[in-house]
Amino acid sequence: MLAAPWVCRSCARSLRRSGVFVSLQLRKASTANPTLAGLPPVLIDRARKLAAEHQQLTKQLESDYEPTAAKRAGEISKVVAALQELDKTKAALDELNGLLESDDAELRQLANDDLDATKKHLETLGMNLSATLTPKHPFADMPCLIELHPGPGGTEGRHFADTLFRMYQKYCENKGYTARVLSYQEAEDRTPGLDGEVPISEAVLEVTDPGAFAAFRGEAGMHRVQRIPATEKQGRTHTSAVAVWVLPSFPENSTDAENDFNNPESDFYVDPTEVKSEKMRASGAGGQHVNKTESAIRLTHIPTGIQVSMQDSRSQSQNRERAWRLLRSRIASLRREQREAQAKDLRDSVLSQAQMSRGDKIRTYNYQQDRCTDHRSGLDVHNLPNVLQGGEILDKVINSVQSWLTAMDIRNLIAQEEAQARAAEGGSDKKKKGGK
Amino acid sequence: MSRVKPQLFWQGRKKLGLNAAKLLPVCRTLESTANELRWIKQHVAETPSIIPFGARVWKLCDKRGKGLPLAYVLGNQPFGDLEIKCQPGVLIPRTETESYTIHLSNILRRSAVSSSKSDPADQQPLNIIDLCTGTGCIPLLLYSQLSRSLPFQSLNVVGVDISQKAINLSRQNLHHNLGAHRFPAPSDKSKSHPLQRSLHFLKADIFSSSAVDPILSTPVCSEQCAAQEAEEQQQQQQPTWDLLTSNPPYISPSGFLVSTSRSVRNWEPKLALVPPVERVDLHQKHFYHHYYPDDENLLPTQKGNVEYEEEDVFFARLLEIARTYRPKRVLMEVGDMEQAKRVVGMVLGDGKLRKLYFGEGTEEEKGGTVQIWRDDLVGFEGYEEIMDIGKEKIVVKGHPEGHGRSVYLRRVGVVDA
């Protein structure tokens, strides 16, 4: 089943650049259905089904208005429009092809002139259609939290975590996003690293703009660094890693948030009876008796074992509020992952191998070679300082991942549709047999 | 208090530097030392001065190392989203106070929103009084939270304290947070203005009726709503305070020596913490007379249901005020669960208060609310436990591991959304 929201046009454009479509076409060549604009038949089928549904809904809405039907019609109208446009252009192309057979040389010439542009246009429309069909991530419109955790193995990872943290901070600044530091934990060991790096044990950056989740979700995974650490005496290159998590979060003070926090159906709902709260080293009677400055808060979600702690602020209530935000975001993210894992079972196992899990390395920053490689999009860029300063080269890398993600989403969608179609076919076969 | 291990000292010096070595004896752990050092550095970085950074950090660490509470060293303490200025002589706002104040403001906001939804024309003014206000942290945070989310309701907030130092500081805090645009300014007195918002800090001894009665009997902003209120009061006998809050001195003289931390004992004002003996004596007579009019000479331990200790004297007075002025909601901070139970006992043991806040008849008919709130309420509002006090079942809210921190009363007929 398709979720309603759709991928934007710019993603469709980048999708074309990423070239995933070519391979899709090849894979689909054997299917019986006629192809349209090189699109896989399942997608066209899907679009036609939605168009039929739209027609029916429109008819139904003429006689009596019903909000849910209207909403649904609105949701799929984009697909219908894209499909109509595509059909029109396809018809035009067929006509041109017909004209090419014409005896009239002038006419043939005219048709020939138009042919390339029309083919190009058809291709674009094909992208648009598939983009409108791609389900948007349910958290796409939300702000997000970017969490950095140095991998095991020494100060080097903790140093690089600081660099990544600053990279994202500056990137947000450059892109005009609003970022605020929720937590920045210096590690106990204070050996300085390269370029004034401070070893950190954990940091959380909140990007409060709506849609930040969609912009950053591709950053989640292991980021690998290869360089000669500041502490290295023999000049050997080390490889370390920093885990980046990207979690959806709610805009502050939103009524939606309050509703969602209290709604057991919501991904963000956390049953407080399942949460253990520790004020670190809570001692004595409290209140007027003590004026302690320990404001740290630790929350443990017992069913999942997820634990968050906050101690950045002098205000305990602020730490508590941040801890709850983080806990809710982590739990929502986990729930979403679990659902995705279920959906994955439906799909082709070949495809799901391409899915990245938290443990896979997604990107390498190599200082000696002045190079940054994203292992998913395959993009390889130089000018590492610009990347680490959150400059336009990093933007390029992040964009390449966005394209890759969109392509993956579409492949997954198609695989899912195929699996469903197969399941349906299998079902009707059985019925027939039973009927005999 | 035990000495800090020498090993911790050199670890701290090595990892965090010389400044940290100064902080360690008061902070006691590396973690806490690192935090305080960070806050001190942040503070210094944010306040411009011609004196070099390092020298100022050193100076503040030195002060802190001598035991002066951090809030006095830095001159402020965060409270909700406000910054409350702190000075020796006025009690530092506590995180427990902050927590229930946030919870209270949520209750008031939700109730106001839901009542204005059911009847948009019914825009009641919201009147709040805080007795024993100290830095003014409670009324300032309530004002801040409510004036932002309820722009169309008139809001009148008053803070009262006996200490001139506290009143001066609370006024300073109003201007400090106004200057930082943390909340909208109180409206001026021009009558044409439809939205009235006021926040006043007044000096008065709450035990002195002549000083405090005039404040308590006019919880009004504009003359316009004064007239309306007076009428209402005549017609329906309604109280005009929507909320009375107080965090009064509640520590016994012996508790002061035993259960307070050294930094509290040495640096914070005793006036804010321990009810003075003269007052206790004076008021006790009055109090016993009230509960046991027939037997003035009995000692507290010999009484039947109503337990009473000398450190409870402010609560007796606050409840006396509640009897007279009948605020819709009362919130009193207490020292522990035992004190909370005693305060609840005083409410239940007084016929008039019982009728006002607990109700009569069957469970359904009662309709009032007498509750105890624990620390750690925010996020754990759903936690409830029933406690037997006297013959009654009292709801205790908040995380079960939290200390008993406050007593909440809500009048029969008043609803919280």
Ligand SMILES: C[S@@+](CC[C@H](N)C(=O)[O-])C[C@H]1O[C@@H](n2cnc3c(N)ncnc32)[C@H](O)[C@@H]1O
């Ligand atoms: C525990 S402090 C509370 C301060 C502030 N409300 C807070 O929560 O941080 C108690 C305050 O009560 C004030 N106080 C003591 N006796 C008083 C009295 N008789 N009348 C009014 N205020 C009094 C003290 O000056 C002190 O500021």
